[in-house]
Amino acid sequence: MRKLLLCTALIVVLAxxxxxxxxxxxxxxxxxxxxxxxxxxxxxxxxxxxxxGQNQTGANNIVTSIVFDYRGFDTLxxxxxxxxxxxxxxxxxxxxxxxxx
Amino acid sequence: MMSKIVxxxxxxxxxxIMIFGFYIVAHGHLTxxxxxxxxxxxxxxxxxxxxxxxxxxxxxxxxxxxxxxTEAIGLLTFIITALLGISRSFFYNWLANTGLLFGQPxxxxxxxxxxxxxGTLPIMNFAVGIEVLGGLxxxxxxxxxxxxxxxxxAV
Numbered sequence: 001m002r003k004l005l006l007c008t009a010l011i012v013v014l015a016x017x018x019x020x021x022x023x024x025x026x027x028x029x030x031x032x033x034x035x036x037x038x039x040x041x042x043x044x045x046x047x048x049x050x051x052x053g054q055n056q057t058g059a060n061n062i063v064t065s066i067v068f069d070y071r072g073f074d075t076l077x078x079x080x081x082x083x084x085x086x087x088x089x090x091x092x093x094x095x096x097x098x099x100x101x
Numbered sequence: 102m103m104s105k106i107v108x109x110x111x112x113x114x115x116x117x118i119m120i121f122g123f124y125i126v127a128h129g130h131l132t133x134x135x136x137x138x139x140x141x142x143x144x145x146x147x148x149x150x151x152x153x154x155x156x157x158x159x160x161x162x163x164x165x166x167x168x169x170x171t172e173a174i175g176l177l178t179f180i181i182t183a184l185l186g187i188s189r190s191f192f193y194n195w196l197a198n199t200g201l202l203f204g205q206p207x208x209x210x211x212x213x214x215x216x217x218x219x220g221t222l223p224i225m226n227f228a229v230g231i232e233v234l235g236g237l238x239x240x241x242x243x244x245x246x247x248x249x250x251x252x253x254x255a256v
Contacts, residue, residue: 055207055209056194058197058203058205058207059222060130060212061130061133063135068225072183073191079179079229080176089240089243089244093246
């Protein structure tokens with residue numbers, strides 16, 4: 001039963017990916033005869049970052065300017081996740097050590 | 102403790118790994134990479150030293166409490182740097198284009214990459230790099246400590 005479920009899920013995912021790769025025009029731009037993949041339809045925000053990122057933050061690396069400036073809250077969450085992971089590792093291993101004694 | 106060959110290689114590679122990691126952190130606003138990646142590279146150096154020399158020697162050189170303090174200082178610096186721009190908004194880049202530290206204006210388009218730019222981004226990169234270095238390093242040290250305890254109890 002579980003194997004059947006897994007196979008069904010796999011086939012559904014495979015069909016979705018195949019559909020996207022056969023009809024990329026539904027998910028991106030098509031330039032002339034060629035259906036170009038990787039051209040997103042909504043590019044307003046990308047254009048804003050590319051044109052204003054260097055002036056507003058002064059960083060050449062636009063990825064860094066997005067990660068640390070425009071989307072700083074996300075990075076704060078990542079740092080907190082690492083901090084929490086260290087806390088959890090310390091707690092678990094300390095408790096195991098006390099058990100061993 | 103590993104053999105002399107491994108220790109010699111570790112002695113040779115350790116400064117290179119450190120320099121590479123700090124380079125990635127310091128140039129986070131110019132080249133691919135940044136605090137997280139650079140901190141992970143530096144933590145690899147800690148792991149290399151901990152593998153080449155035994156944990157018994159390494160724990161006197163690299164103290165867990167100091168690594169934890171480094172991690173906390175990094176996270177605090179990150180949050181304080183973000184809070185200092187609270188007059189405009191949280192995470193406002195209050196140093197960019199001011200002419201102060203890291204405040205050099207950068208020309209639009211392709212340029213050679215000036216290190217003294219990008220405002221708060223290098224400070225945050227350093228803070229996150231220090232935090233990742235402390236976090237991953239202390240996780241490595243905790244695991245080695247635990248392996249030591251388990252093997253002692255087993256034998």
